[in-house]
Amino acid sequence: MSWAAGTLIFTVGAVMIEVVTVSERKERETARRQRAADPLMVELKAFAQRCGGHFSVLGSVAQQRLSFDSDFDVIVDIPPEQEVAAVELVEDLCRQHGLPTDIRLKSHANERLLARVADYAVILP
Template structure:
């Protein structure tokens, strides 16, 4: 008989999968930022190592205007490849209040 998987076990597995996906995405974002002269700011549960089975990846895209679209496309592609929802925010449109709120936990990738 197959072992019954509890909800807690399923949630723990999904949280671990999402953490692994976030780590892979973060590594690729850093390399992209270095090669393209911009930066990403990761904040939220991925930045403070508190991902759950429902976590997404929160990212601020901070690139020169002529590369911003390419950076957003890259983020969206990684989200699909790694099956991890990503909420991204454009630095060019973000309020100073929002940036101040995430400043203490944000991890800069550049």
């Protein structure tokens, strides 16, 4: 038996068995979610530029403190005729990148929430 970076490796006869610890799985998932967030934000920025609107990314993604269970929090501030397409884009991209999402339309968000997140939201574009 040996131990390396959160992984236990057992040799049983001629077979090597790798057992990944819970902490290592969490670290791997955190890294995967961090890698997934960047291209997602690039695509949202491009969509917002084409539509003349914005996406406000919130929470752990905006604060660059993702963890293994982080979701992608976003407020959609896109012209009304493009809102459905914008929400569908966020849902599709998050599904493709394996990120749970929490989407809100700015037109339906309460002012208290908007004021609370204004200081740390990442605005795209």
